[in-house]
Amino acid sequence: MNIVGEDSESRHLLRKKVESNWFKLGGPRHIKMNVTVSFSVPGTFVFPYFYRQATPEQTAHALQLGAKVYEFMYESIVEETRRECNTEIVEDLENKFAKEKKILEERLEALKGRLRDDDQLQQSMRDQMKQQMEDMYKHLLTEKDRQIHRLEEQVGQEMRGLQDKFQSMKDSVSRQLGSQEKGKAGEVAMEELIKKSFGAAEGFDLQSTGKEAQRGDHIMTYKSLKAMWEIKNYTRMVNKDEVEKLHRDMRSNPDVGIAFMVSLYAGIVGHNKAGDIDVEVLEDGRMIFYLTNFYKREDPLLYLQALRPFLDLVETKPKQGGLLESEEISKLESKMKVVHYLLMTHQKTLHSLYNSLIQQKKKTDQMNTELLALIRQAEMECTNSIKELLHETEHEGEDTEATLNPELFTKTAQVDLTSTQKKFVQWFKDSCTEQAGSEIESKKFQDAYKSVFKTEKEMKEIRELFQETVWPKGGKKIRGICLV
Secondary structure, X not given: OEOOOOOHHHHHHHHHHHHHHHHHHOOHHHOOOOOEOOOOOOOXXXXXXXXXXXXXXXXXXXXXXXXXXXXXXXXXXXXXXXXXXXXXXXXHHHHHHHHHHHHHHHHHHHHHHHHHHHHHHHHHHHHHHHHHHHHHHHHHHHHHHHHHHHHHHHHHHHHHHHHHHHHHHHHXXXXXXOHHHHHHHHHHHHHHHHHHHHOOOOOOEEEEOOOOOOOOOEXXXXXXXXEEEEEEOOOOOEOHHHHHHHHHHHHHOOOOOEEEXXXXXXXXXXXXXXXHEEEEEOOOOOEEEEEOOHHHOOOHHHHHHOOHHHHHHHHHOOOOOOOOOHHHHHHHHHHHHHHHHHHHHHHHHHHHHHHHHHHHHHHHHHHHHHHHHHHHXXXXXXXXXXXXXXXXXXXXXXXXXXXXXXXOEOOOEHHHOOHHHHHHHXXXXXXEEEEEEEEEEHHHHHHHHOOOOOOHHHHHHHHHHEOOOOOOOOOOEEEEEEEO
């Protein structure tokens, strides 16, 4: 800044004063005087005419406005330059990475194609598995239908047999049988048992001789042997007179080789022995078998069939000529004691075999139940797997929880359960697992759920929920489950 005055000393003093007032007053706008300012500009600069005729105030305003405009324009130019540089950089980068972008896009399309192929393969596998499961279900349903048909036939036969027996009993009661009529009914029923027991023998024949004098109730032909049957349907002990009558009938029929007196519900005087069977030898060597309490046996048919070996023995034994001496009779009586013992032993053996057969049947039924449980479990697992593949299960376990295993429970639909049973089923799923072939003590199982179910009513509802084959009444074991 240069200040023009009259001499240098005056100019110096004036400068000091101006500077002092400059700082005191805070800027040149408070100085009421003009100053001369020198600038350096390029040699090509053309000085605007405006500054030649402008007042000092106008010159100050023009300079101030020009500085502000310059600063604004400079910032705008810098921003525009930066933007253009960024655009160029982006274009360069786009050009640089265009090839890589194209390669990545090609890879992306290839991956999309593989995904489509995988989806098609997955759909094909779903369709194939669905078809296989449908075929398997059809096969299982066919087998089950056959089993049901066989069971229906068996049940139908048993029901018809029971109906026949019931009708026979009803008819016998409705007629209010007297003593003679009761005997006749006993003869008819016994006739059927005799046919079932010995009817397979060669030359078998059975004649009803109840109306003939001194011929018993039936004459049976077993191979070449004739046997007389006397049936007593008494509720009291068969007296000695009936035994003597049978002796007379045997003497009157020398062609009969053996006789049987059967008391259906009572004993026989003089012939009540262990095993409800006794053997007597007549004076001519022929034998009489006494069978007591016949219908009190567990299996009367098996009881009769045990006599076939002795009929075969008597049939092959040569006939005696005339009466026997007392010594020979004593020998035969001793042998008959051995025969009696053999009969009892044979019956015990047959009874033991019969019991073994019953036990084997129970085991077979149990194995069948366990097999059906395994089939059911396999079906449920396969169904769940297919549903997961087909995306048909929106809620996990929704379908499997809707039904219960019919091999374990008496109710299969949860909608049929009481509130206590539903609560128990939830506890069962959290605390137990279904496992074919496993067993658990019923007391241990009850102790496990007693912490949740404590009243007698709740325990009764829980007990009614299980199948009888899984938790038998009074049984100490529960089959097909185990605690977690």
